[in-house]
Amino acid sequence: MSVTQQMPRRQRAEGRIRPPGPPVSFTPQNFAVAPESVAPDMADLASRVRTFLSLQRGEVLQLPLGGQFFDIVVTASGPQAYAVVRLLDGLQHSGVERLDACGPVIEDPLRSWLIWLVPPGTSERWAPHRYATCLGRPYKVALPPMTQAKPPGPYWLRPCRNDRLVPPAALRDLLDRFQPGPTPHETLLGAVLSDIS
Numbered sequence: 001m002s003v004t005q006q007m008p009r010r011q012r013a014e015g016r017i018r019p020p021g022p023p024v025s026f027t028p029q030n031f032a033v034a035p036e037s038v039a040p041d042m043a044d045l046a047s048r049v050r051t052f053l054s055l056q057r058g059e060v061l062q063l064p065l066g067g068q069f070f071d072i073v074v075t076a077s078g079p080q081a082y083a084v085v086r087l088l089d090g091l092q093h094s095g096v097e098r099l100d101a102c103g104p105v106i107e108d109p110l111r112s113w114l115i116w117l118v119p120p121g122t123s124e125r126w127a128p129h130r131y132a133t134c135l136g137r138p139y140k141v142a143l144p145p146m147t148q149a150k151p152p153g154p155y156w157l158r159p160c161r162n163d164r165l166v167p168p169a170a171l172r173d174l175l176d177r178f179q180p181g182p183t184p185h186e187t188l189l190g191a192v193l194s195d196i197s
Helices: 045-056 079-092 168-178 186-195
Strands: 061-064 071-076 105-108 113-118 133-135 140-143 155-158
Touching (some): 071 168, 079 155, 079 168
Antiparallel strands (some): 071 113, 105 155
């Protein structure tokens, strides 16, 4: 049982007038920063902040693949692909979070694709695969609004979280076992990914 107690209040004399405070003055300062003194990895920070704020406001967002963010693996959707999602839920579930623990996956119902967000650099190590295409730089992807969790249009089949991406080795192994198809072609993907939303 908690006990609350009112804090004591200081008594104020009736009719008391407060004396005016000293005048306030601000000294303007010049904070010009020379472009060459900005660290190379901070040059596009403002752009990245604007990008993430747009996503939080529910706007469609285009992001470059690779770099600091992620690469993507694109597969067909359907029962075999959904089985892979459910197995990755179990694989990535630590027991303390939601049951849909798989890393972020976007479903594009119009094209019947699943877009799996994997660690950056995966596309450089990804060997050709019969049931999936992996893309990184120089492509871009349009992300649906963070709150878009069902159709119409592309939506987050598994939400984007700050602590995980889809593990590419496990994904590749499960795709070999479940064989979702047909696989989207890389040239087609690169042409349409930036406007899927």
